[in-house]
Amino acid sequence: MADFENIKLSIAGRRANITLARPDKLNPLDWSTVRELKRVTKQIDANEDISFVVITGEGRSFSAGGDLDGYLHLYRHPEEFAAFLADFYDMLVTIEQSPKIYIAAINGICVAGGLELLLACDLVFAPESARIGDAHINFGQLPGAGGSQRLPRAVGMLRAKYLMMTGVLISAQTAAEYGLVSLVVADDDFTKEIDALVDNLSAKSVIGLRGMKTLSAMSEQLSLEEGLKQEIEYVHRYATTERDATEGLVAFKEKRQPKFNKGEN
Known part of the structure; x- marks a missing residue:
């Protein structure tokens, strides 16, 4: 598989690990990163040796969402913005429709586009310290990668409107109660619990x-x-x-x- 600038890819046995790797920017899902994710997810789909995919982030953030400076450029170039939204849509649908099992390992802050990526995955693990929310409205933005459609289906309309309209970040435990997170674990056990989950799945059909x-x-x-x-x-x-x-x-x-x-x- 090809090298990437914004993400890291490692493969061990039947497991692939995708790491969002721009911690200095809180792992933004800008256009270049989305295109890399689109490319790698399609490559993984074509690899018959891979059954499980873990997506996580480097540093203290899973992903803080889009690159606001990049959005300013895209808003001023409508055709490019349409192409970006199409790439984001295609990448998330690839994850949803993939025969692989996608696990979101929410290592820290997860908002906006990060939340939209979470919503496309099959299982979600988070440490107790993780904070999750929509937050688009805090900067006058709207979700454009499926958040307004997948979030109500995941947590119900009232909770979805609360998250989208207030822009608040909720704890991992509250996210689990909402139905956004499969399991919350102690921070020190996070990596071990992800490994244990993959081991559990690997024993299944x-x-x-x-x-x-x-x-x-x-x-x-x-x-x-x-x-x-x-x-x-x-x-x-x-x-x-x-x-x-x-x-x-x-x-x-x-x-x-x-x-x-x-x-x-």
């Missing part, structure tokens, strides 16, 4: 995890009636064609650990 991601997405995109129909069709196909479904039951019967397929598309 990769094909099964992808199915869980697909079925979960249906719940947001379809009516309950249609979603239930699609679930029946999907699980029937999975159970009758995928070896992992049978292997899990046989292993349980034989009182042993399942031997699932690893990293196969």
Whole structure:
């Protein structure tokens, strides 16, 4: 994979680590960074050896959102601004629709575009010291990377309006209560807990995890009636064609650990 200027990429086994790496600027999601994220997520999608992706930030911030100076330029060049928004949209949709499991490791401040990146991921871990919010309105801005649409779906309309209209940052624990964070851990245990999560997922059926991601997405995109129909069709196909479904039951019967397929598309 290619080198990057604004992010760092490392791969170990079936896990890829993407680190936003401009800590002096609180890891802004400016156009160049978004383009790099768009490129790396598409490259990861094409790599059959990768099953799990952890996104985090360097320093004291996950991401403080956009580069305001960069936005001034983009606002004065409407065609460029439209291209930036399209790249941001494409990158986040790539994460949402990817067969890989994306984990947001919110190491510190997470606001605006950082929150929009969080909302596209499958699982979110945060240390107790993390602070999370929308904050666009604090600078007279509006969310343009899906925040106004994904946030109400994640936390409900009243809480979403509260976060968007006040611009407040909430604690990791409050974010968990809202439904923005999967698990809050002690600061000193953060890295260890992320590693433990990936180890836990690695013991599961990769094909099964992808199915869980697909079925979960249906719940947001379809009516309950249609979603239930699609679930029946999907699980029937999975159970009758995928070896992992049978292997899990046989292993349980034989009182042993399942031997699932690893990293196969």
